[in-house]
Amino acid sequence: MIQNRTGARPEGARSVLRSGAFWWLGILLLLPSACGRQDVPDAAPAPDAARQVQAELLRGELAGGGQYYYELRLAEKRIHLCHSGISIRHYAFSDPRLGSSRLANLSRQRDEPWLYRVWRGTFLEPANSLQRKQIIPGDERTRPTPGAAGVIPPTMEELIPVPDDFRIQCPEGLAILVHLNGPIPYTFVEESPWAKRWRNFQEAFQWEGPDQIRLRLEMDGATGAAFFRSYAEKPDLLIIL
Amino acid sequence: MSELPDPVTAADLPSAGPSRRKSRKGLLACLLLLWIVLGAAVITGIFLGQTTGWHYDPIPLATSLQYAVPASHPPDAPETRKLLLKQAKALKKTRPRKVFVVVDRVHNQLDLRDGDQVLLKAVISCGAGSVLEDQKSGRKWVFDTPMGRFRVVNKRSNPRWTAPDWEYIETNEPLPRSYSDRVQEGMLGEYALDLNLRGYMIHGTLYSRLLGRSVSHGCIRVGRDDLRVLWKRVPIGTDVFIF
Secondary structure, X not given: OOOOOOOOOOHHHHHHHHHHHHHHHHHHHHHHHHHOOOOOOOOOOOXXXXXXXXXXXXXXXXHOOOOOEEEEEOXXXXXXXXXXXXXXXXXXXXXXXXXXXXXXXXXXXXXOOOEOEEEXXXXXXXXXXXXXXXXXXXXXXXXXXXXXXXXXXXXXXXXXXEEXXXXXXXXXXXXXXXXXXXXXXXXXXXXXXXXXXXXXXXXHOOOOOOOOEEEEEEEEHHHHHHHHHOOOOOOEEEEEO | OOOOOOOOOOOOOOOOHHHHHHHHHHHHHHHHXXXXXXXXHHHHHHHHHHHOEEEEEEOOHHHHHHHEOXXXXXXXXXXXXXXXXXXXXXXXXXXXOOOEEEEEOOOOEEEEEEOOEEEEEEEXXXXXXXXXXXXXXXXXXXXXXXXXXXXXXXXXEOOEEEOOHHHHHHOOOOOOOOHHHHEEEOOOOOEEEEEOOOOOEEEOOOOHHHOOOOOEOOOEEEOHHHHHHHHHHOOOOOEEEEO
């Protein structure tokens, strides 16, 4: 049977064309809104009852430990130094990021939950070691007297050098890299950018995949230095939203 | 007359051309191969350098719960409520009840706090962190202000100080024979608040010009005016958090 291809279009074809035009119109209308999409503020979801209970239980457990511990609150962008359930000091940070290891552009991530979890026995790398002074018995220079000016003794800020990049390490497989922006008060140590790159390369060059979860935070120089110098001994760290 | 041999011509010599050319070709091939290997190594190095390493992406807070440990306690379960209640009771006991003191050893600052409200901010002097060794006895002292949670167990006005051995070793003086020779007045200022760690206290100082610097042997030295406020507002039993 030969169909007539000339003349008026049949009704079915017309409806198909009409619906196609509608689709195109719809796409054209949506396109500008998709291209010019405004950045929706990345708000943290309000924690549900289960999460609140979970956080309370973890906090309570740490508070009863009788030791200093840290609470990293992602949404608040602060790390709190706590003891017995009260916040003693807090340190603001910015730009929290999650790391993934790349080997020849293949992204690899350790698939393990790290939020709403207590990370035990954290420590700093490099350590916040104090450059201790030896007192020479009988030497007035090492011992101030009320009358004589003597040598002005150094402060802890002068005795504890702060690196511009340090990390909070946890033996259970977490590392939080802290990068300090701006001037660091008093003594500091600066690592060359090449040394940093080389270390970053070496640490990612593992065939079996990353051995830790990595987060990265930024702090301003003064806050980061205060945090580094005051870091407690092997504190536990709770990460919550 | 003997005949002279015919002069040697280049045509008579064994032909060296093709073998020399061959060795030159071999050398060139080796060089080329070396260059290819080196180039490949450099390109691989650059590629690995650019594509290997840790990189960091922003954490999307809105979807961050995907990284959370699954909640183990259902919020409405009676056991969970019991557990929370038990914990709240325990926390009520451990939390400081009224005012408490916070000592920042690094920045030589003392805060008197009531909850989040700061009642007093004072510049103090904490432990110098220095080390003293007695060559004769082999004893060693590290002058640190200890870190942790402590409590005020005693308050004294016009306190007397019983100088320990290190005081004499530091000044290279002989150790006194009698206890009374060790007692010194005025060294601790007007008041002393003893902590529940033997020998450590919050007290006044003669070295007020050194407030803000780490100079003490582990005690917390406070200026006269601030010490008067502490004396008034800090009762026995007050918690002292040193970090």
